[in-house]
Amino acid sequence: MEQQDVTTVGAEGRREAEQGAPVVAVVLAAGAGLRFDPDNPKQLVALDGKPIVGWSIDAFEHNARVSDIIVVVNAHVRGAVEQLITDATYTKVRAVIDGGAERADSTSAALETLAAAGVPGDAKVLIHDSVRPFVTQTQIDGCIDALDEFDAATVACPSTDTILLTEDLGDRETVRSVPERRHAYRAQTPQAFRFSTIHEAYDLASDDPDFRPTDDTRVVVDYLPDTPVAIVGGSPLNMKVTTKDDMPFAAVIADEITKAAAKRHVHTMFTQALS
Amino acid sequence: MEQQDVTTVGAEGRREAEQGAPVVAVVLAAGAGLRFDPDNPKQLVALDGKPIVGWSIDAFEHNARVSDIIVVVNAHVRGAVEQLITDATYTKVRAVIDGGAERADSTSAALETLAAAGVPGDAKVLIHDSVRPFVTQTQIDGCIDALDEFDAATVACPSTDTILLTEDLGDRETVRSVPERRHAYRAQTPQAFRFSTIHEAYDLASDDPDFRPTDDTRVVVDYLPDTPVAIVGGSPLNMKVTTKDDMPFAAVIADEITKAAAKRHVHTMFTQALS
Known part of the structure; x- marks a missing residue:
């Protein structure tokens, strides 16, 4: 799991994936988790026996159309993530690279890695927050499909709460304004881009000293305003684990998924035994 | 529990509440719940043995500063809600009135009821969605306090997800724009207003045929733009039960609250026994 492995990105997996263009998943696991517990990084907390980052990598490993996975870490979690990848015998993880202090620094690091590896401009890049462990295959497929029509797409779900845009008053x-609820979406991940699109957007943004985006879609919307970003249907279950308050909810979802998988497994065994 | 009881609004409870101005809670329970189960209205679904609307009424009944409660229902739930109110022997519920097809129609009905009952313009009116059963005393107090400084206030919590404002493209x-995340809040309830403020805003809005707001704050922001609306700190736990997918989460929160209450009860018994 050395950083030089990145030269294989977009090569090995390309054949079995999309015709022509590699599909690269970037799993961001470099967050410091200051709102969670700095001594117990949330991306390593186990749900049904598997660390949260493992749930996320699994989702892309098991999608036949994804050719390559890059995992972005910080020094604190690198050892545990590398061990996890070794134990799980993932076949698509090409590199574990160091991220940066801010989310955008981690995305930048991944994009520079892809550029250095010679990933083509039409590659489909899916950037995913590792702390959204319950991303579905439908959401991943939806991103990959949307990039046939758009250069950028993001999983998002309609906000059931009315959104208020605020300003400081002393x-x-x-409240400054209240947008129409039907046009207010909660951004989730993956956020997906043709490689040339997200790379250009980050290049343009890097000149801006105030550039601290909380997601990658915003970089495209702000710096390539003529590039439409498509919405891919998300779900409240594709939740982000941000604070410890989120853990009971995450545990409920993990249990449901594990139970459903066990049921499918039993069903398959019966079907095979009876055939 | 007849509609003519409303003439007592703001009278009985006023003495023990805020000096001078009554504090009226309006609990909206007229939603058809089409995204839930039209045959099993979500406001009547039990959490830890108590219907969701009961959790909401309880919160205001138990706040010493709230003087009066109005519950807004539809024909389908009226019987069950009236039975619940009778069984719980609430002392502050002054009327159960009929709402309308849309949320705004229900708020309007409540405001007209308050006007007919002669509630003064400086009354503090807290409008609450009954399907937010876990509203806290701190949030209710925060609304009542905020109205000493502002004519409008709403409970809201910062969005942990980046919010996307969208438009239709075919x-x-x-995505049309991505507001700064630190200025994007998810509106919750109660939403609180001086009675004259919310009444005037609804009067102005009633001339607009396209008027279909999803919350009451928006009516003030859009029709009384010079009236600042203060944010009162909310919490993800003050969730809205919208679909059946929300029920496992609501069950987790209800259990935690019930367990905490039992613990406090035991602690009180021990303290009393030992004193």
Whole structure:
């Protein structure tokens, strides 16, 4: 799992994946998790016996159309993530690279790695927050499909809450405007881009000293405003584990998924035994 | 529990509540719940043995500063809600009134009821969605306090997801803009107003045929743009039960709250026994 492995990105997996263009998943696991527990990084917390980052890598490993996976880590979690990857015998993980202090630094690091590896501009790049462990195959496929029509796409789900846009008024946050609820979506991940599109957007953004985006879609919307970004249907179950308060919910979802998988397994065994 | 009881709104409870101004809670329980199960209205579904609307009414009944409660229902749930109110022997529920097809119609009905009952313009009106059963005393108090400084306030919590504002592009929803995440809040309830403020905003809005707001704050922001609306700190636990997918999460929260209450009860018994 050395950083020089990246030269294989887009090569090995390309044959069995999309015709022509590699499909690269970037799993961001470099977050410091200051809102969770800095001593117990949330991406390593186990759900039904598997670390959260493992759930995320699994989702892309098991999608036949994904050719390559890059995992972005920090020094604190690198050892555990490398061990996890070794134990799970993933076949698509090409590199574990170091991210940066901010989310955008980690995406930048991944994009530079892909550029150095010679990944073509039409490669489909799916950037995923490792702390969204319950991303579905339908959502991953939806991203890959959307890139046939658009150069950028993101999983998102309609907000069931009305969204308020606020401003500071002295020591109080007050409401500035209230957008139509039917046009307010909660961004999730993966966020997917043709490689040339996201690379160009980050290049343009890097000149801006105030550039601290909380997601990659925003970089395209702000710096390549003529590039439409398609919405791919998300779900509240594709939740982000942000604080410890999220863990009971994540545990409920993990249990349901594990139970459903066990049921499918039993069904398959019966079907085979009876055939 | 007849509609003519409303003439007592703001009278009985006023003495023990805020000096001068009554504090009226309006609990909206008229939703048809089409995204849930039309045959099993979500406001009547039990959590730890108590219907969701009961959790909501309880929160205001148990706040010493709330003087009066109005519950807004539809024909389908009226019987069950009236039975619940009778069984629980609430002392502050002054009326159970009929709402309308849309959320705004239900708020309007409540405001007209308050006007007919002669509620003063400086009354503090807290409008709450009954399907947010876990509203806390701190949030209710925060609304009542905020109205000393502002004419409008709403419970809201910062969005942990980046919010995308979208537009239709052919058959696809695409991203139009991405507001700064730190200024994107998810509106919750209660939403609180001086009675004269919310009444005037609804009066102004009623001339607009396209008026279909999904929350009451928006009515003030759009029709009384010079009236700042303060943010009162909410929490992800003050969730809205919208679809059946929300029920496992609601069950987790209800269990935690019930367990915490039992623990406090035992602690109190021990303390009393030992004193």
